[in-house]
Amino acid sequence: MSFFTQFDFSVIAPSLPFLWEGLKFTAKLTLIAMAGGIFLGTLLALARLSSITPLAMVATWYVNLMRSIPLLMVILWFFLVIPIFTGKPMGAETSAIITFTAFEAAYFSEIMRAGIQSVPRGQVYAGQALGMTYWQTMSYVVLPQAFRNMLPILLTQTIILFQDTSLVYAIGAKDLLKAAEIAGKNYGRPIEMYVFVALVYFVICFALSYLVKHLQARTAIVR
Amino acid sequence: MIKIANISKWYGQFRVLTDCSTQITKGEVVVVCGPSGSGKSTLIKCVNGLEPFQQGDIIVNDISIGDPKTNLPQLRAHVGMVFQHFELFPHMTITQNLTIGQVKVLGRSKDEAHQRALQLLDRVGLNSQADKFPGQLSGGQQQRVAIARALAMDPICMLFDEPTSALDPEMINEVLDVMVGLANEGMTMMVVSHEMGFARKVANRVIFMDNGSIVEDAATEEFFGTPRSERAQLFLSKILSH
Amino acid sequence: MNYHWNWGIFLQQVQSGDETYLDWLISGLGWTVAVALAAWLIALVLGSLIGTLRTVPNRGLAMVATAHVELFRNIPLLVQLLLWFFVVPELLPRDLSLWVKQDMPAKEFFTAVICLGLFTSARVAEQVRAGIQSLSRGQKMAGLAIGFTLPQTYRYVLLPMAFRIIIPPLTSEFMNIIKNSSVAFAIGVLELTFQARQMQEDSEQGIETYLAVTLLYFIVAFSANRGMALIERRTRVPGYIGGAK
Ligand SMILES: Nc1ncnc2c1ncn2[C@@H]1O[C@H](COP(=O)(O)OP(=O)(O)OP(=O)(O)O)[C@@H](O)[C@H]1O
């Protein structure tokens, strides 16, 4: 068909170094938000499950609030509000990293909460019976098990996070998608760039979700 | 009525049924027993084509189950089946459970189906439960509804797969009573069951299966009498001992 | 922090016309609801079909369904939206392509609806499949045993229960579709997020703007949640898990 011949994918090769920079930022954002999100999320989960009522309430509120607004709104919020508080302008990239960490913490905390609740109560008693403090019981007994049980779900959430990083487009941070858009403009070939970048996302996400499925099948046998 | 001829079936590499043959004539009641995993459920599900088989054929009322041209839904509509775990449709009332097949499969009018449903509920002693949902009935009641559901299709024969083994002991008899009633009316029945009392009372023949094969196929008195295979003897002594 | 609060801003007129900022937000809300509902319809219908196909004993159909799910699940929503908006029109036959690019009415709206609908259909399909597979094998057999054909067994036995079971995850997907509709701003649909950005730039009262918009999203998502809860109560099966005795 004639309209396929209009496409010119030769523009991809020269723009690869530029796209690679974008992908590096996407990966950096994903990894930092994952690590920070799981760390803060675990603290939030512990807070929600704690017997200190005000702490549990604040954590619950934070999680529910984050989970009920669109991520895009949160990105815009942080980009607007952080400079007002700090008094100095902030780059889109830094703002994106802070936003994603804070936002993902809410989602990861729900996963960790389920993970902690999946560890039998007897494990806590066993830890305490050995004379461990709360933090010792948590970090040596409960959290490692919770983390292992939830690993596939944490990874699945990370794949979603990886896809969602494309939304930093809204504040102009240079991730993979933004890089593709800029390259597309420069070469006057936006169509080819969009198709290529979609393919890159697809291959990465498909491969990662395949790995998660594999991991899930393996851990299912172990238990 | 039912002719099972040299049936063999595999699940992948695993052979579940090995060259099984038997015949059930009109009005006959045949009880199938045997240890767990011997292939009883698989065999009875082959009879109405719920499980496909790779070798041999089964003829029900002159219709071949193995023939790919056979209209299986049409055939199944006239072969009643009762399952171990009842398998009533949980989102429908008892009456709806009894009418849905009549209306959607047999094309009866709603009124006619309703009449028939009430009649059958009366027969299994459950007309006060007509508007309840399956989850609100006891196991024994549910299984009686399941029998009524099968009967509502006016079947030419009935298949039972361990109809009482998921029931508490005190509910077993209410279900068996209904089945004895059916047998006495001359219904053709193939019953997978370990209820030897029931077998003694109404069965014409008893089939004993082991390891996917039919090991014994004998008239009831003969089966409970002396001459029979060692494995069947062992099995009987185990279930009769308590 | 020296921020100049001005809560009266919503009733003030926008810079370039006689509308108020409140008018902007209300019309944005309308578009958000319209995009979300229309996309939800597509997602439900298509997702149910695809999810069902993934469970039928037919290799070919199941593979097509799996491909659909993998395709729409593994590309970011925003990238999909840009593909639909910029790339798909190029792939159409010449005349159609020209019409889409130049004359199609409400092009942005329909593009967003189709994109969001297909994206969500993959997720709905996964839920439907999980729901069907959570039913015992005996239910399917019981349906077939009374003479139902396979489609009838799905229609009267499997799907009615599967849908009841998956109402909670479907509720989350419904709320997700409302939140996800915000990406439609990227192709110029005048929905809430678009209006929020526009109002923020126009009025320079960012915090009030975003607070109001966040509240509006909250209200919409909450209503959706209550609506689904109502459906869940209405369809509850007596005597079944969670049902009234
Ligand atoms: N879907 C399946 N896939 C693979 N193997 C199966 C399947 N269904 C049954 N089997 C195997 O086939 C054999 C026969 O099973 P079947 O259910 O017919 O036994 P049964 O005699 O009815 O036993 P029970 O008394 O426990 O009901 C068993 O070894 C079982 O593990």
Ligand SMILES: [Mg+2]
């Ligand atoms: Mg069995």
